[in-house]
Amino acid sequence: MTAAVLAGVMIAASGASAFAGDADSQPGGENAKPRVILMHDPELDDQNTLVRYLMYSNEFDTEGLVYSSSGVHWAGDGKGTLWHVAGREYTRFGLNICPCTSWRWKPGERFIDDAVDIYAQVYPNLRKHAGGYPSPKELQSKIYTGNIEFDGDISKDSPGSDLIRKSLLDNRPGPVYLLTGAGQSTIARALKSIKDEYENTPQWAQISTKVSQKAIIQSFGDQDGTYAGYIGKNWPGIEFRQMSTSIWGYGARNAVLPQDAKYLSAEWTKANVSDVGPFGAYYRVWGDGKQMVPGDIFDHFGFSGLTTEQLKAMGYVVWTPPQAKGSWISEGDTSIFMNLIDNGLRGYVDAGYGGWGGRKGSDTDPNGVPSGNYAASRWFGTAQQDFAARLQWTVAARYSEANHEPTAKVAGQVDRTVSRGQTVTLTGLTGDPDRDQVTSSWWQYADADTYPGTVTINQVPGGQQQHVVKVRVPDDAAPGQTIHLILQVTDNGSPALTSYQRVVLTVSG
The missing domain is CATH 2.60.40.10 (Immunoglobulins)
Structure with missing residues (x-):
């Protein structure tokens, strides 16, 4: 068909x-906004995803912006403790780097704080174009640190896990969307704390049912193994929505429809993103001269005009081929929230409904072939146009502009x-x-x-x-x-x- x-x-x-x-008349009203706790690690695609999220933050009831770890980013405990997990990237590609005290995490990392600081600059313009944007002060108060010390470690509580625990146990109706573009250790720790406290009490049956019905995890994969290792085994009633899709990630060039390839180009990206206000300047693109962590051998994206062989000779692991300077790199985790946007597709109702973030299932592509990528790529051009418009809002002081x-x-x-x-x-x-x-x-x-x-x-x-x-x-x-x-x-x-x-x-x- x-x-x-x-x-x-x-x-x-x-x-x-x-x-x-007027701009304050939003579909569904304030009380209809989905409750969201957003979790990211310091990968460049998470930074880009965060930019997009903040452009749409009027669509969400943001309860937390949480620094999180994953199999490829963890901060260490600052005490010199060595850590190693078999099969991680530091054991591949002929490398044998860890055990080590941290992995691809800059001391004093504050990319979420930086993004919210930029939001504060553009907030006066954003609120001219749509109602419901949270104040910068409100967003700043929602920044938390999750379980960032070690990859997959759920041995102790963190401010981020405490936030999740509190949200899942409160009496507000409706789901809490736990959106993670990183690992799920902060979520797992919150759930473990709940189970540890209530499992042997008369309230356990009620608490476990409540939490299982309330939590919806929307994640780009299982990036530290804690879903498979703890959540899925101990909380099988919690809905887990796998939101990974190639169209928003480093593999977008292999998933994009021919007519939408322009949205990955340097020309379109420069005109509609990079040159548009402070968020455009913050957004990572190929050849921008930046690195999330200085000397990170896996982050060769800031270089321009160098071949794969030249980058390898400099000591970089070139795991995806270089592209034209100024072109799209990745927003790998954007799919975790796109179906919650109030665009009328109602992708949040069921994982099989589908929307800008893709869906659980395959769509039949224009060649008649069932494709999981097409379930997301069919919307990509429209979503990019919408993002470009919202970036314009950040620099347009009047609604008419x-x-x-x-x-x-x-x-x-x-x-x-x-x-x-x-x-x-x-x-x-x-x-x-x-x-x-x-x-x-x-x-x-x-x-x-x-x-x-x-x-x-x-x-x-x-x-x-x-x-x-x-x-x-x-x-x-x-x-x-x-x-x-x-x-x-x-x-x-x-x-x-x-x-x-x-x-x-x-x-x-």
Whole structure:
């Protein structure tokens, strides 16, 4: 089946819709924001991911920005204690470096603090373009140190693990998203502390159920083995969402769609990222002359004009080939939060729904081949355009000086129970706060469906800012199967921005 069945007609509309209010009117309101604890180690791609996260920080209830360790970054205890884990990078590539007292961690590391300091510079502009951005003082108060001393060590509490423990035990409803682009030792320590305190008490059954239902881990892999070694074994009821995808990482050039390759180029990156304000200058690109840790033999990205052979002769481990100066390097961990952004795709509802961060499952690519990469790469160009617009917000002192997302809404419920043979009418309501012209389409996200076939989407005449379609539920749809239909709206601003609204039809019994 095709990955998307497009409605035949694109509608153009101009003028502001009824949904285009002031910047403080955010979909869902303050109380609907997902509770987030974000964890990173000092890898350059984590730094870049953090820049993007802060651009979207109005979308989240940020409870913590936590320094964390991983198999490739740990700080040591400052006491000269030697550490070694078999199979790590310091034992590969013909190396035999550790046991050592720390690994790829700069003394006094403060990349999270630095990013929040830059946020403070651009905050006055950001809040002109959207409501809900946390104050710099608030974000600064949310910076914690997790279990950073040793790779995979969960032997003692840390301020970061204490924060996670407190959040999981409080009585606020809804999930706590534990987002990690590093290892999971800080999470594991929090869970171990909870279990150690309550396991042999009458409250244990209630506490373990509460925590298991509340915690959702969204991680780029298991970067220190603590999920496999502790969390999965001792807390099997906690949902773990594997968010690793090539499109946001060092392998993006092998995953990007041909039409989106420009978003990795030096030309696009310079114009839309590197040259745009203090965050653009902070964002790591090829050949920028920087290193996260001076002398790090695995960080050759700051050099330009040198071949692989020349870099190796200088003592560097060249594990990915050099690229043009100024071009994209990586945002490897960005996928951990992209499905929580309120863009209408509702990727947070279920790991199989999918969104800008990809999804659990394969999507059928344009060549008809099932691909886990395509589940994320299909959205990459749109996400990059949106990021470019938000960076423009940081330097635009007036709302009128930048572009903003169009509106995509659906009249009625976005989750509907339907019967076989029923014809469902869907009314899409579109507009744009900048009075840009918009085009809209309805399409079936067949890869996310549990119904295995396709449906016909029939256009119905509507108003200037309405896109009405009728969809007949197939007679062969089984009870419980789902059909995902997406309203997609794109403006003609610069850069062009896209919003969505997903409707899920569930076949009744």
